[in-house]
Amino acid sequence: MANTGLLRSDGIELLIGDKIFCDQHRATIRFIGEVPPTNGIWLGVEWDNPTRGKHNGCHEGKQYFQTSHPKSGSFIRPNKAEGGITAIQAVKDRYGLKQNAGVDSEELFVLDQYLQQTQVEMVGARKINLLQSQFSKLKSITMFDMQVYSAGPDGELGCMCPIVTHLDVSRNLLPSWESVATMAGQLSGLKDLNVSDNKLALPKNPSSLTSCFKKLTNITMNKMGMSWKEILTCCAMFPVLEEIHAGFNSLTQLADSSHVFQCLKRLDVMTNLISDWTEVLKLGNLPRLEILVISENKIHSVFFPNCSPTEKTPLFRSLKALIIKRNNISNWDSINELNKLNQLEELQLAENPIINTFKYETVRQLLIAKVGALKLIGRTPITFEERKGAEIDYLKRYGKDWKNVGGHSDPAKNRPSALFIEQHPRFQIMCDKWGPPEDSELEEKSSALKESLLTVKIESSEHPGKGVLQKKLPATMSIEKLKTLIQRMFKMNTEPKLAYSSGKKFDGPHIPLDHDMRQLGYFSIENADTIHVTW
Numbered sequence: 286m287a288n289t290g291l292l293r294s295d296g297i298e299l300l301i302g303d304k305i306f307c308d309q310h311r312a313t314i315r316f317i318g319e320v321p322p323t324n325g326i327w328l329g330v331e332w333d334n335p336t337r338g339k340h341n342g343c344h345e346g347k348q349y350f351q352t353s354h355p356k357s358g359s360f361i362r363p364n365k366a367e368g369g370i371t372a373i374q375a376v377k378d379r380y381g382l383k384q385n386a387g388v389d390s391e392e393l394f395v396l397d398q399y400l401q402q403t404q405v406e407m408v409g410a411r412k413i414n415l416l417q418s419q420f421s422k423l424k425s426i427t428m429f430d431m432q433v434y435s436a437g438p439d440g441e442l443g444c445m446c447p448i449v450t451h452l453d454v455s456r457n458l459l460p461s462w463e464s465v466a467t468m469a470g471q472l473s474g475l476k477d478l479n480v481s482d483n484k485l486a487l488p489k490n491p492s493s494l495t496s497c498f499k500k501l502t503n504i505t506m507n508k509m510g511m512s513w514k515e516i517l518t519c520c521a522m523f524p525v526l527e528e529i530h531a532g533f534n535s536l537t538q539l540a541d542s543s544h545v546f547q548c549l550k551r552l553d554v555m556t557n558l559i560s561d562w563t564e565v566l567k568l569g570n571l572p573r574l575e576i577l578v579i580s581e582n583k584i585h586s587v588f589f590p591n592c593s594p595t596e597k598t599p600l601f602r603s604l605k606a607l608i609i610k611r612n613n614i615s616n617w618d619s620i621n622e623l624n625k626l627n628q629l630e631e632l633q634l635a636e637n638p639i640i641n642t643f644k645y646e647t648v649r650q651l652l653i654a655k656v657g658a659l660k661l662i663g664r665t666p667i668t669f670e671e672r673k674g675a676e677i678d679y680l681k682r683y684g685k686d687w688k689n690v691g692g693h694s695d696p697a698k699n700r701p702s703a704l705f706i707e708q709h710p711r712f713q714i715m716c717d718k719w720g721p722p723e724d725s726e727l728e729e730k731s732s733a734l735k736e737s738l739l740t741v742k743i744e745s746s747e748h749p750g751k752g753v754l755q756k757k758l759p760a761t762m763s764i765e766k767l768k769t770l771i772q773r774m775f776k777m778n779t780e781p782k783l784a785y786s787s788g789k790k791f792d793g794p795h796i797p798l799d800h801d802m803r804q805l806g807y808f809s810i811e812n813a814d815t816i817h818v819t820w
Contacts (some may be wrong), residue, residue, distance in 0.1 A: 293434065302486070304458035305330065305366040307430050310337055311458060313484060314358075320360055327360045333484050369458040371437030372468055372549040373430040376420060376446065401790045427453035427582055429728035434458040436468040436816035443471030453479040455505075461486035462494065462519060470497035481507040491521040502548075503528040513539050520545050532556045543570040553578040555608075562587055569600030577601075580610040580633075587619035589626075594710040598625040606631035606661075615639050620655045644760055646804065654679035657711055665802050676715045683709055684722035694721040739810060742788075745818035748775055753815075760806035764798045767805065771818055781818050788813030 293299065303314050305328070332338050335354035342350035342358045351356040370378075423446050433454060435440050440642025448717065449472045459465055462485050469475050478501055488494055501523045506516065511534050518527060528551040536557035546552075550573050559565065560583035587609075589598040605628050615638035633650065634640060640648055652662055653675040660667055684692075687709070691700040705712070716722075743754045754774065758767065765782065771781050775784060784795040784809065795817055798808060810816075 290655050293370075295366075299328075299363075299366070299368055299376055299433035302460055304434055304457060304460050304484075305368060307361055307365050307367065310334060311456075311484070313433075313460065315342060315352070315358070318349075320344055320349065324423045328366060329358065330358055330366075331357050332359065333342040348775060348783060352407055359476060363592070367432065369432040371435055372428060372433050372442050373437035373445065374455075375431040375433045376423075376426060376442070379428070380420065380423060380426070391617075421447060424448055425451040426660065428457060429453050430456040432458050432569055434460070435464055436471060440471060442468060443473070446472065450474050451477040455479045455481040455483065456506075457483060459483050461626050462488040462491075462522070466494040466497040466522070469501070474500060476500055477503040481505050481509065485509070487515060487518055488522060491518060494522045495800070498523045500525065502526060503530075504529040504634045507531065507534040510534060513525070513542075514538070517542055517545050517548065527551065529553065539567045541567050541570060543572065546571050547573070549574055551576040551578070551636040554582075555579065556734065558583060560584060566600060569598075570599075571603075573603050574601065575603055576606040576608070577604060578608040580608055580612070582612055584609065584612040584614060586614065586616060587622045589622055592625055594621065595624065597627050602627055604629060606633075608633040609637070610634065610684075611636040613638065616640075617642075617651070617655070618708075620652060621708070624656045624658075626658075626712060629656060629658050631664075632659055633663055635663055645802075646763065649802075650675040654715065655711060663802070665800075673719070677719050679717065680712070680715055680722045683712065687712060687722075694723075706740070739805060739814075740812045741785075742813070742815040743771065743774070743818065744815060745775065745820075747818075747820055751775065758805060760810075761803060761804050763804055765801040768801070771816075775818065777820060779820055781820055782818045784819075785810055786817065787811070788815065 299314060299317075301314050302316055305312055305314060307330070310312055311333045312330035313333075314328055315331050316327070317520075318326065320327045327340060329350045331342075331350075331352045331354075335357035338354070338357040338359045340354070341352045341355050342348055344360070345810065349360075350358065426446060426449055434457070452469070452472060454465065454468070459480070465478075465480055465485065469478060475498070478498075486766065502525055504520070504523060504526060506519070507530055510517075511531070513536055516531055516534075517531075517540065520529065525548050526546065527548050529546075529549065530553040532555045533552060534554075534557055534560055536554060537603065539554075539559070542549075549571055552568065552571070552574060555578050559579065562584055565577075565584070566589075567607075568577070589600060592598045592607050595785075604626055607623070607626075607629060610633050616633070620639070623632065631685075632767055634652070641671075642648065643651070649662055653659060653667055653672055687701055687705060690702040690705045692705070692712075693699045699710070699713075730789055738757045739760055740755065742756050745751060751774075768783065771783070772778065775781075783798040786795050786799060788811070789794045796808065798816070
C-alpha cells in the first residue's frame with residue numbers, strides 16, 4: 286500500500302478506512318494513491334456530511350473509490366488531513382491537571398440554548414480540576430468532539446480509569462464498532478455509552494463483541510444515519526440493554542425487535558421520519574418496554590387493529606408512558622385507541638393539531654375522560670377530583686347523544702348504538718362509576734364550561750404608575766393565560782411571577798400562583814382578592 290506521508294500523533298500511519306479531520310469536517314479515507322495527471326499522493330475521502338463533496342469517487346472517467354452518496358467524495362492532499370488522538374491523550378487533555386489549577390476560578394466559553402458562545406466564570410475550578418485529575422476516581426468521561434480515533438495502547442485506558450460507568454465519545458474519528466468495543470472492553474463497569482454523530486462501520490461479528498458491553502444498559506446513537514436494521518445489528522452486542530436513544534436518524538421504517546430487546550424499558554426514536562403507526566406497532570411485542578418516545582415524527586393517527594373499542598390490546602403490555610409530541614395527530618379516535626393500552630399512565634401530546642380543537646382545559650378534560658388509566662398529562666398529575674370532574678362533565682356533554690341512540694338509565698333498556706360505543710368506548714364505564722346523566726343535568730351546560738367571573742385587583746410594586754387595576758376574570762382561566770394577559774397589560778415581554786392575597790385579610794400572606802396549567806379556581810381565589818405581579 287502506498288505511503289501517505291502522514292502519521293497520527295502517536296506515530297501510527299493512516300490507512301484506508303480510517304477517519305480524518307479536515308477544515309472542521311470529518312471524513313473516511315476510501316483511497317490512497319496517485320491521481321494522474323497530477324503528481325504525488327492523494328487521499329480519496331468520503332465526507333460525513335454528504336453535501337460537502339464534489340463527486341462519487343470518479344475522476345475523468347476512472348472510478349478510484351465508491352461513496353454512499355452521489356456527491357460525498359473528494360480528493361485532498363495528505364497534509365490537509367488531521368489524524369486525531371487516542372482516548373488516553375483525550376482524557377489527559379480534558380481532565381489532567383491544568384497549569385492554572387492554583388487559581389480558584391476560570392473563564393470558560395459555553396454554548397447557550399441558541400448555540401451562541403457565552404463567557405462564564407467557573408468558581409471553584411481549582412478544586413474541581415484537582416478532583417478530576419485523579420483519573421482513577423473518574424466515573425464519567427466525555428470526549429465529545431476531541432477527534433479521538435482509538436482507545437490507545439492495549440489496556441492502558443482501563444488501568445488509568447478503572448471505575449468509569451459513563452462514557453461519551455460522540456462526534457469523533459472512531460472508524461468502526463470494533464474500535465468502540467476495544468475502548469468499552471477496558472471499562473468493565475461501563476453502563477452508559479454515547480456514540481452519537483459518528484459514522485461507524487457495522488460490526489462484522491456482533492456476537493464476538495458482547496463481552497465488551499456486558500454491563501451496558503444505556504446506549505445513545507443519535508445522528509448516525511442508521512437504518513433500524515443497522516441499529517438492531519449493533520444492539521445485538523448489548524445483552525442487558527434497557528434504554529436506547531436513536532433520534533435524528535431519518536428512520537422511516539421499524540421492525541419486530543423483540544428478539545434483540547428482551548430487556549429494553551425505554552426507547553427514544555424522536556426526530557425521525559416515521560409517518561405510519563403501523564411501523565410503531567411492529568414494536569408492540571417488546572416485553573418490558575415502559576417508555577416510548579416518538580416525538581417530532583410525522584404520525585397522523587394511532588390505532589390498534591383486531592381489537593374492539595372496549596377491549597384491551599395485547600400489544601405494548603408493559604407501556605406506561607407515551608411521549609408523542611410534535612406529530613400530526615388531529616382526530617379523537619386516536620385518543621380512544623390509546624385507552625386500549627393496558628398500563629398507559631403518562632401521555633405527552635403537546636404541539637399536535639388535536640390540542641387546538643378546543644380550549645386547553647377542555648382538551649385536558651377529554652383526554653382524562655377518554656383514557657382511564659392516565660395519571661399524568663404533559664407531566665402534570667391528574668388528581669382524583671380532576672378525574673371525577675372530567676368524567677362527570679363528559680357524561681353531561683355527550684349524554685343527549687347517548688339517549689338519542691338508545692342509551693337508558695335502566696340497564697334492561699340500555700341499547701346504545703355500536704357507532705356511539707365506538708366513538709365513546711368509556712361512556713358506560715363512567716355511567717357505572719358515577720351514575721348515568723339525568724335529564725335535568727343535560728338541559729344545563731356542564732359546570733366545567735360555565736364562565737363564573739371573579740372581580741380581582743391586579744397590582745405591581747415594580748410599576749406603581751399603573752396603579753391598581755380591576756379586572757373580571759373567569760375562574761376557569763389558567764395561570765398561563767393570565768400571565769399572557771398581564772404581559773399585554775404591562776407591555777412586558779418577560780414572563781411575570783404571580784401571587785395573590787386575600788381581600789378579607791389586611792396584610793395577609795402572598796400565595797404563589799406557581800402552576801401554569803392550573804385554573805384560578807384551583808387556588809380558591811375569590812372576589813376582591815389582589816393578584817401581585819413581579820418580574
